[in-house]
Amino acid sequence: MTAHALTIEGLRVEAIHPHGRTALVDGVSLTLHAGEVLALVGASGSGKSMTCAACLDVLPPGTRRVAGSVAIDGNVRTAFELRGRQVASILQNPRTAFNPVRSMREHVGESLRAIGRRGADARAEVTQAMRDAGLDDPERVLGLFPFEMSGGMLQRMMIALALVSRAPFIFADEPTTDLDLIVQREILDLLDRLKGERGLGILLVTHDMGVVARLADRVAVMEHGRIIETGGVMEIFHAPQHAVTRSLVAAHLSLYGLEDVA
Known part of the structure; x- marks a missing residue:
């Protein structure tokens, strides 16, 4: 049976250190639908990659998931059931993956x-x-x-x-960052085509709003481990509500000599 939705509910990740614990991901809830690209954006260190790693139980040493679940069409799955079966991963630097x-x-x-x-x-x-x-x-x-x-x-x-x-869903963590501009465009075109042909649901982790504009259907914005705003890609670009979202869009527009978002 084809999966229709992957749901992350109440995800919390903590770093364990001598002075206690620090939340790196705090109460993140998202739904990724088949046949869509959901862009997870935010500044470096906002918790984007950590969210994906926690879902698949591939967190770095010194961190652990302390709360939350991942479900496929309403059925909670373990990380073992998800990895490579329901969720495939595309990493930022392919040379380190082989x-x-x-x-x-x-x-x-x-x-x-x-x-x-x-x-x-x-x-x-x-x-x-x-x-x-x-x-x-x-x-x-x-x-x-x-x-x-x-x-x-x-x-x-x-x-x-x-x-x-x-796997019906793909976590793509900065999939074009280490590629030259021509290859970046080719990879984005490829992911867009495969989304349409195979009905894949793609969670796209990126800080590049140009990539978001090119590929995403919906956007979730992270700050300090929390989701602070979600919306359709046009809504995020033309009517951002949160100051962090406005800053991300304004920084992108400034590359083209356009005015900041009001």
């Missing part, structure tokens, strides 16, 4: 084993996913090592692995 001494074929094999997929059908699906992700010669690419590939190729490979998982 073992430099293992070929793409080895990475694909490991990914398939992790989700219990094998056989000729799985291999054929890998080939198709790579083509869908813009890798036109899958057999050649599978023989390559990460150091033989550009950042754009590695990002496309990561997207292909996300497609092979058949």
Whole structure:
């Protein structure tokens, strides 16, 4: 059955230190629908990436999720049930996501084993996913090592692995930050196309309001670990309500010599 919505409810993450605890994510609740891009925006350190990591139980040492749940169509799921099955991840720097001494074929094999997929059908699906992700010669690419590939190729490979998982939702954490402008545009176009063709729900973590304007359907703004404003992308750009949102939009507009948001 196709999933229709992923719901994060009451998520709280704390850092544990000698003097006590500090909330890094505090009471975050969001719903991501199939076939939409929900942009999670805010300044560095506002809790965007931590929110995604907490949902999938991949938090850094010294932090832990102390409250909250993640549900698929109303059914609460564990992080193990979500990772690679209901939610696939696309990371900021694709070069750090691949073992430099293992070929793409080895990475694909490991990914398939992790989700219990094998056989000729799985291999054929890998080939198709790579083509869908813009890798036109899958057999050649599978023989390559990460150091033989550009950042754009590695990002496309990561997207292909996300497609092979058949996960209905993707967490894309700053997926274009380390790419040049032309490749950034190509990756954004690719994600937009896949959203439409496959009905994927994409949680897009970014601080780049240009990326938000290009790709997002809805926007959630974070500040100090909390969601302070949500709305449609046009609403956020043309009628932001919170001072932080106005600052983000104004900073973006200033790049083009436009007036600040009132």
